[in-house]
Amino acid sequence: MKLVFATHNPNKLIELQKLVPPSLELISLETLGCHEAIPETENTLEGNARLKANYITNTYQLPCFADDTGLLVTSLNGEPGVLSARYAGPENNAQANMSKLLTKLEGSTDRSAYFKTVIALNLNGETHIFEGKVDGEITMSQYGEQGFGYDPIFKPTGYDQTFAQLPLSEKNKISHRGRAFQKLIAYLKHTNVTR
Secondary structure, three states, X not given: OEEEEOOOOHHHHHHHHOOOOOOOEEEEHHHHOOOOXXXXXXXXXXXXXXXXXXXXXXXXXXXXXXXXXXXEXXXXXXXXXXXXXXXXXXXXXXXXXXXXXXXXXXXXOOOEEEEEEEEEEEEOOEEEEEEEEEEEEEOOOOOOOOOOOOHHHEEEOOOOXXXXXXXXXXXXXXXXXXXXXXXXXXXXXXXOOOO
């Protein structure tokens, strides 16, 4: 089965391609020839995931899923949240986003945070929602070269390394996106879609 993953982020695609069963072929937006940025104008992660999935389904008439992810920091009342990718501005600059967050947390003793991913799957005229979450804390500075986004400053609970230091195989087992995607895969298997 072919399933469109509505993202322009090659790092997300690489992460999820490692998780899919052989019977499921993930198609990227680039493969579809869709190069336009899909606006994320909703004020919730679920709203943005639905918006992106609906855009692709309505435009290309293909089964599709889209995700939206946020990093929520307790002492900042859930910032950056739904604005995580654009925290420091519309250009989605990961380094600027991390720098802004670390600056805002200077002097804070509570550095607890969590990542949350919401996936919207459009299949057979229905939308299904899957969520994944991982707790952790924001480190004092950046560590590691792997991963993307806020990975160099997020240390998951129970680990002494950031997401950017962990091997991708290990990160996928515990990450917010990995957990949400495993629920998606389990649903597809349960409904025999991937056979």
